[in-house]
Amino acid sequence: MTGHTGSVLCLQYDERVIISGSTDATVRVWDVVSGLMVNTLIHHLGAVMHLRFKNAIMVTCSKDKSICVWDMTSPTDINLRRVLVRHTSTVNVVDFDEKHIVSASGDRTIKVWNTSNCEFVRSLNGHERGIACLQYRDRLVVSGSSDNTIRYLFVSFFLKLFIETIIIVKYRVFAYYLANFILKLRYNSCFMQIFRVLYMITRFLVN
Numbered sequence: 001m002t003g004h005t006g007s008v009l010c011l012q013y014d015e016r017v018i019i020s021g022s023t024d025a026t027v028r029v030w031d032v033v034s035g036l037m038v039n040t041l042i043h044h045l046g047a048v049m050h051l052r053f054k055n056a057i058m059v060t061c062s063k064d065k066s067i068c069v070w071d072m073t074s075p076t077d078i079n080l081r082r083v084l085v086r087h088t089s090t091v092n093v094v095d096f097d098e099k100h101i102v103s104a105s106g107d108r109t110i111k112v113w114n115t116s117n118c119e120f121v122r123s124l125n126g127h128e129r130g131i132a133c134l135q136y137r138d139r140l141v142v143s144g145s146s147d148n149t150i151r152y153l154f155v156s157f158f159l160k161l162f163i164e165t166i167i168i169v170k171y172r173v174f175a176y177y178l179a180n181f182i183l184k185l186r187y188n189s190c191f192m193q194i195f196r197v198l199y200m201i202t203r204f205l206v207n
Contacts, residue, residue, distance in 0.1 A: 001030050003037045010050045017075045019058065021048030027060055029075050038075050043068055043083075050093045057115070059101055061091035067103050069118055082118040086111050095136035100155055102141055106130035110143060112155050124153045 006023030013019070017038075018030040027048055029039035046063030053059070058070040058078065067084040089106035096102065100121065101113040110124040110131065129147040141153040 001035050001037065003028055003030075003040075006047070009047060012051060012053055014053075019051060019053060021051045021060060023047040025062070025064075027051065027058075029078065031075065039078060041070070041078060041080075043080055046090075049091060052095055055098070057096070059094045059096050061094045061103055063090045065089060065091060065105075067091055067094060067101070067113075069101065084111075084113055084118060084120070086120055086123070089130070092130070092132055093134050095134060095141075097136065100136070100139075102134065102136040102155065104131035104134045104143055108145075110134065110141060110153060121155075124155075126151055126153070 001018070004020065004022040004024050004026065006025075008020050008022050011018060011020040013032065016032055018032060019027060020030070021027050025042070025044045025046055025048060027041040027044075028037055029041070030036065031038050041060075044060065044062040044064050044066065048060055048062050051058060051060040053072060056072045058072055060068045060070070062068075065085065065087050067087075069081045069084065070078050071081050072078050084101070084103070087103065087105040087107050087109065091103050091105045094101065094103045096115055099115055101115050101118075103111045103113070105111075108125070108127045108130060112121040112124065113119065114121055124141070127143065127145040127147050127149065129145050131143050131145045134141055134143040136155075139155050141155060142150060143153060144150050
């Protein structure tokens with residue numbers, strides 16, 4: 001399949017289509033069966049670094065520091081819903097579910113957006129260098145950075161702040177059980193006091 005005029009940096013496919021993003025700043029849609037290009041989306045002003053689509057929504061991100069949210073009615077009918085602009089450097093990766101869109105950038109931050117209305121929710125800080133990769137599932141973001149660390153970040157509707165646990169490989173099991181313990185305590189009136197103690201212990205262990 002040919003059509004891009006630059007390096008293909010990302011793609012995803014399902015039973016109907018393959019969707020790809022390129023340094024040529026375009027997103028192209030291909031029919032899985034025929035291999036023919038059926039759509040070209042032109043909006044980004046820089047390389048398309050990453051994309052994700054599901055449930056009639058696609059999210060793309062770019063070297064132009066922006067994130068595009070698209071409504072997918074069909075492979076040939078894909079319309080731009082909203083452009084999200086908060087990052088100050090290349091947006092390297094995006095992921096989303098029915099509640100949140102999560103993006104990570106070379107600016108060292110992770111941004112969280114509301115999926116339904118595309119409004120900005122919060123910024124998650126902590127990495128000391130650019131963030132290269134992340135995965136988001138069930139309110140949990142796991143991110144990897146060129147600062148040589150992996151971080152667990154919890155995105156939760158009942159907190160305006162995020163719960164952060166630094167993962168250095170030998171502590172990953174401890175952090176996993178700590179995270180689940182914290183989530184179980186979320187409705188307890190003493191939660192914040194307990195959290196502060198656990199958080200200080202975790203910081204002591206990984207430093």
